[in-house]
Amino acid sequence: MYTPYPTAQSEDIGVRVERFVRDVVFPYEQDPRRTAHGPSDELVQELRAKARHAGVLTPHILDDGSHLTQMETAAVLQRSGLSPLGPVALNTMAPDEGNMYLLGKVATPEQKSRFLDALTAGRARSAFFMTEPADEGGAGSDPGMLRTTAVPDGPDWVINGRKLFITGADGASVGIVMARTGQEQGIKATMFLVELPNPAIRIERVLDTLDSSMPGGHAQVLIEDLRVPSSQVLGQVDEGFHYAQVRLSPARLSHCMRWLGAASRAHEIASAYAVKRTAFGKPLIDHEGVGFMLADNLIDLQQSALMIDWCAGVLDSGSLATTESSMAKVAVSDALFRVADRCVQVMGGRGVSGDTVVEQVFREIRAFRIYDGPTEVHKWSLAKKIKRKALGRQA
CATH class of the missing domain: 1.20.140.10 (Butyryl-CoA Dehydrogenase, subunit A, domain 3)
Structure with a gap:
């Protein structure tokens, strides 16, 4: 592996991760439960149970909840990537790894207990609802084109919009939805935490894409009158x-x-x-x-x-x-x-x-x-x- 500067801690974790990926994960690479839209949830949980037993599940987050440094994380995540199934098995895959990082930085203690703990334990998957259909003029590489809206209604927010290429939405339990919440001095946005599945969030289709390593694939999603309480705003309003x-x-x-x-x-x-x-x-x-x-x-x-x-x-x-x-x-x-x-x-x-x-x-x-x-x-x-x-x- 090409890891120039590991610490003793990350090297120890990295060696154990690499051993697990080579010995346990490699044999699953021809498993029929790998589909065009990613490995099935059954396969995901089977692999994670083995990673949990081996003590390498979510290896970049320590027992006390602290995160390895980015330099240390590099030594670990590179080894998890030796197999397309490695990040899935070890709970280091996208979008969950990025969502866990964000929740760890921004979420309240109550939000962490409700939404983050199940992710770090590998019991749940998540999705980040940002990208929107280009043919509807929605946000892609330019987030300023965000069209999904969130309007305050008493103690709640009501969200409407359509999202596209939402990785892992099919089968996710935790969602982070980005929506417009302000117009003054340019478009502003807010992030909202939601439990999934939700009847107001409907998967219209799962796209056939070039890649096939991420559970749930990449979905087009319609959000209609999604009601979210203010307690589920992630961070501050307009700071999305x-x-x-x-x-x-x-x-x-x-x-x-x-x-x-x-x-x-x-x-x-x-x-x-x-x-x-x-x-x-x-x-x-x-x-x-x-x-x-x-x-x-x-x-x-x-x-x-x-x-x-x-x-x-x-x-x-x-x-x-x-x-x-x-x-x-x-x-x-x-x-x-x-x-x-x-x-x-x-x-x-x-x-x-x-x-x-x-x-x-x-x-x-x-x-x-x-x-x-x-x-x-x-x-x-x-x-x-x-x-x-x-x-x-x-x-």
């Missing part, structure tokens, strides 16, 4: 966009961590194949075209690990790391896609088949280049910051 930033930077980096593990696994499989498989009188790895691809993989993997640790260090300093997480997300997602693509190419026909997880890793990482902000949106945001800085020097 700020809390989204609290969640998004660590969540982007967690994606990088997990998929670094997945790409490392694909490289491991492709390397073993290239050593054993012969063509034109010698092992594939001895052909320069193949050997150089694997060498490039090694470079991309190491650079990704260093980028992750750099951003983790910035987050651990107390910064929101908005710029740094954008840079890391772009660099790591593009690099890991190159790694996965080379692995498929090295393995030829085996690489495009379901005989190994290489094909799935390729699909998952391709989707990663879009999730939590497409590469182009992050680059556009970075370019705007470059412009502001340059103009500031000229002033």
Whole structure:
């Protein structure tokens, strides 16, 4: 694994996590309960029961409720990502990992008891209701286009809107809904905690998507006259966009961590194949075209690990790391896609088949280049910051 700076604590946890993923999770990778819309809830709970028994469930959150540092989390989540089922089994998957982080930072003690405890225990799944249909002019990469509304009605709020690409909504028990609550000085938003299922939140369809590792898949959801008491406002009214930033930077980096593990696994499989498989009188790895691809993989993997640790260090300093997480997300997602693509190419026909997880890793990482902000949106945001800085020097 490519973990340059683990602490003794994270290394101990990481070693146990990797052993569990390799020994227990790997054999489940051909389980028929893995569907096009993610592993079934039955499979999820079976894997989590084994992780709980092994003492590695939710390994990034300690027994006292404290969270590993981001640098330490990197050493653990990378190992959980060695299998597409690893984060599911260990309760380190998206969106739950990011939602647990946000609730740990913002929720009241009562909200933590009601909504967070079941998530950290691995008994429940969650969904983050933010993205909306583009053909209705809703929010995607631009949260300022948020159309879902929340209107105060006595002690409650009434929410209406439609959401799209809501990961894990099918089967989730906890929801965080983002809705517009203010118009003064620009659009404002608020986050609301809801128990699921709820008759006012209806799943219209679960989309067929390129990736297939997340339980519940990605749903289109209609919210009609959802009534939420004020006690279930997460944080402060009109501060939803700020809390989204609290969640998004660590969540982007967690994606990088997990998929670094997945790409490392694909490289491991492709390397073993290239050593054993012969063509034109010698092992594939001895052909320069193949050997150089694997060498490039090694470079991309190491650079990704260093980028992750750099951003983790910035987050651990107390910064929101908005710029740094954008840079890391772009660099790591593009690099890991190159790694996965080379692995498929090295393995030829085996690489495009379901005989190994290489094909799935390729699909998952391709989707990663879009999730939590497409590469182009992050680059556009970075370019705007470059412009502001340059103009500031000229002033």
